[in-house]
Amino acid sequence: MPHSLTPPLTAARLVIARDLTLAFRRPEQLLQPLAFFVMVTMLFPLSVSPELSQLRAIAPGVLWVAALLAALLALDFLFRDDAQDGTLEQYALSGQSLTWLLLGKTAAHWLLTGVPLSLMAPLMGYTLGVPPAASAGIMLTVALGSLALSFIGSIGAALTLGVRRGGVLLSILILPLAVPILIFGSRATELAIHGEAYVAPMELLGAIVVLSFTLAPLAAAAAVRISLE
């Protein structure tokens, strides 16, 4: 007789709790994307000019490109460990909706990479000459943008699961799809830096978030199943 299943929302929450616990036991994986983000940002004063007025002009683009690259780097290990030790297979066999479980996994991934990145972004912005008054705006836009990116990226991470050296391929697959996030995100950040209302691009960013977190887990679940075949 089949026992009753945990409701999908609870299951997703359990997955989030599990992934957070695992991540905090190995904190170096958490710090790597952050260090990468700081280092990429650091390259711009070194390569363009240390002049604050110039840096301020390119700050939104720099912050977003660096955050995008750091988030992409982190995506590579979104599913990898769980695929290797068979956890994903157990998820697929559990009878629980794989879509919900992956929704939980991706949400946990965002909490572990997107949120730290968005907390770090105003700090790095400050080093590029961005006034501290814009901090809340930068934090908010990077948080929303990285949320959408985590979900869109989960499709790519799932698709490249069985691929040797899938890291570069993952970037090639995901970057074209991440372009709208970059456009609206850097636009919102730019407006925030100039102290103007950044609601309009934020709303578009929010629309992308809603679209990606409702549809991407479906595609990611399909991709994970393919990789398990």
Added chain:
Amino acid sequence: MTWVWFHRLGSPPYIYRLAGRLTPWFGWIAAVLLLGALFDGLVIAPPDYQQGDGFRIIYVHVPTAVLSLTIYTSMAVAAAVGLIWRIKVAHAAAAACAPVGASFAAVALATGMLWGKPMWGTYWVWDPRLTSELLTFFLYLGYMGLRASFDDLQRADRASAVLAIVGVVNVPIVKYSVVWWNSLHQGSSLSLTGKDTIATPMLVPLLVSMLGFTLFFAAIVLVRLRAEVLRRERAASWIGEAIAT
């Protein structure tokens, strides 16, 4: 209505023979139409009052640009059919579409750049339409890259199918980028419902050329599909008979 014709399309020997029979039809009609359209467009049509003879590049640029998106959509539809009904031939068709679509996107970009130099004074601007067409090109590359990175054909088929379907979101973005953003790229001169904003002597060769390029695409894809089917079914017994005849 019976679905026999549809299920028959899923049979590799049937599609192999059908594609073989259709290819010359599409190919020759495409050749005639394209030669006619190019002669009409390059020689007979009057020069544009603003762009002079430069506008004539639309007879290659517009059909390839439109088709690069249409091919992506057909590729995604074929991939979806393959994924949902598990029809191997549909995956083969999607695989056959990708390099053709990538080439069309490349031709559209190249002709656009050649036109841009005298008209805009530069080969390239970071304009939404140009950028999103470039992204279409990269989506094709990603699709082919993903396909090539699996050893197992079935997994390559199914994984790349998911990617093709996800990538469809890019198609409306390219199509409407001229409308949504203030683009340097001019808007479309053609419209299905409204009045075309192009003079008839210039329009006729354009429409003929679009039809010609579409048939040309069909002919190429059928040839590629046959090759793809041969490669996939190389162990099957019907291949011997098919090649012998």
